[in-house]
Amino acid sequence: MDIIDTIKEQIANNPVLLYMKGSPNAPQCGFSARAAQVLMACGEKFAYVDILQNPEIRANLPKYANWPTFPQLWVGGELVGGSDILAEMFEKGELQPLIKDAVGKADA
Numbered sequence: 001m002d003i004i005d006t007i008k009e010q011i012a013n014n015p016v017l018l019y020m021k022g023s024p025n026a027p028q029c030g031f032s033a034r035a036a037q038v039l040m041a042c043g044e045k046f047a048y049v050d051i052l053q054n055p056e057i058r059a060n061l062p063k064y065a066n067w068p069t070f071p072q073l074w075v076g077g078e079l080v081g082g083s084d085i086l087a088e089m090f091e092k093g094e095l096q097p098l099i100k101d102a103v104g105k106a107d108a
Helices: 002-013 029-039 055-065 084-091 096-105
Strands: 017-018 048-049 072-075 076-079
Touching: 002 055, 017 029, 017 096, 029 084, 072 096, 076 084, 084 096
Parallel strands: 017 048
Antiparallel strands: 017 072, 072 076
């Protein structure tokens, strides 16, 4: 399977997906740690991909997403953004309903 197909499949099969360095419980950079903390504070389950363990994804996702940095949060098949955007959306109360809605649709 082509790596772009793998990325598309991951995004399609996970309503909330965080591409990050490390894991939510053991992040490998401050930005990934911040993004994971914000997502965990939303109280819904989410999937993640450790790009350090997946060099092909790390190399190709920025081209696919047209977004050069990590972490990247995808919700309902759409790129939301990185840790600064997530933190800002969370503080404004915009991220929580977005996450809850995506998880609710996936569970329906």
